[in-house]
């Protein structure tokens with residue numbers, strides 16, 4: 001079939017593909033422990049669900065403006081303003097169908113043929129795919145494992161050319177859980193500002209941070225306004241409020257750019273779904289209840305982070321991993337387990353799924369097929385069992 005060049009390199013999301021396969025095997029009766037999907041296992045907080053149900057009954061079932069309801073945009077702006085300690089232009093907030101659409105809007109609007117966009121590796125699988133969809137060129141910048149794969153201005157400078165138009169940042173990181181400090185962010189921001197390069201800062205995991213209790217990870221808005229060059233902030237309700245299926249994300253960007261995002265949405269999707277906007281309005285306005293729900297989930301994620309890192313050290317001593325400071329992923333290195341038959345993490349994960357029933361995402365999805373990603377957004381019991389099975393799989397493959 002002849003298809004447009006628009007989709008010539010497009011592949012389905014690898015993270016979604018592994019998680020769909022794991023769900024299918026489980027539905028066929030296989031005993032599968034699914035540590036592939038990056039989604040909180042908690043229910044959406046009750047007050048958010050109630051608001052959606054009440055909203056639907058009260059008629060929140062029609063189109064809204066393409067950028068979202070003014071109430072929700074103002075509520076998000078108010079929370080951003082609280083955090084930044086300065087005024088935030090609510091018309092710079094555009095509500096999207098998940099953070100994915102927010103990223104698509106930003107990448108598609110800002111970049112095109114001839115442009116290069118720096119993607120820090122390991123990267124979330126969707127970033128290079130979206131840059132390629134815009135027919136711009138993703139340029140991968142490798143971080144160093146000894147620094148939790150974080151990069152600084154020197155690495156960005158080495159990878160940049162006269163065609164570099166943007167850099168995608170993601171802290172806390174999917175897949176590593178690494179978190180940039182304010183000083184590290186400031187150094188990157190200064191580098192980008194100097195070169196008039198756009199920063200797209202994906203802060204979807206910002207609240208899921210193990211640094212200090214009740215505090216979110218450093219983000220762009222923590223920096224003084226005068227330090228910032230051109231940027232788009234990307235965030236959303238999916239991870240922090242356990243609302244992945246509701247599909248609500250947002251961007252915060254200059255108003256002129258936001259108007260283009262809204263125009264794009266008006267042609268593509270009209271608006272993010274109305275009941276989900278009503279639900280999110282509760283999440284962004286009932287601040288005390290929302291903060292309490294987030295804090296409770298973060299406490300559970302932190303306990304699980306401690307559990308998986310402790311068990312990794314006990315069961316697979318010597319296996320390298322990034323100690324996660326945020327998000328809910330453990331990124332660990334498996335090439336010491338490769339042999340003549342299993343020569344990459346993709347094959348290693350297939351074998352693990354086949355023989356032990358544990359689903360992980362191979363590092364090929366994130367730029368390095370010597371590593372794998374485990375999501376620890378699942379129960380302690382499942383994590384204990386999964387780690388025991390991984391260790392059993394490793395022992396069975398090297399019976400010495």
Ligand code: PMP
Nearest residue numbers: 098099100124174204236238249
């Ligand atoms: N950014 C990152 C880093 C993610 O891991 C995800 C996971 N889905 C997203 C964006 C997209 O979030 P959403 O589900 O809101 O589209």
Ligand code: GLU
Nearest residue numbers: 013015016036037038174
């Ligand atoms: N972001 C999650 C992940 O990395 C969900 C899947 C996806 O959106 O690709 O697994």
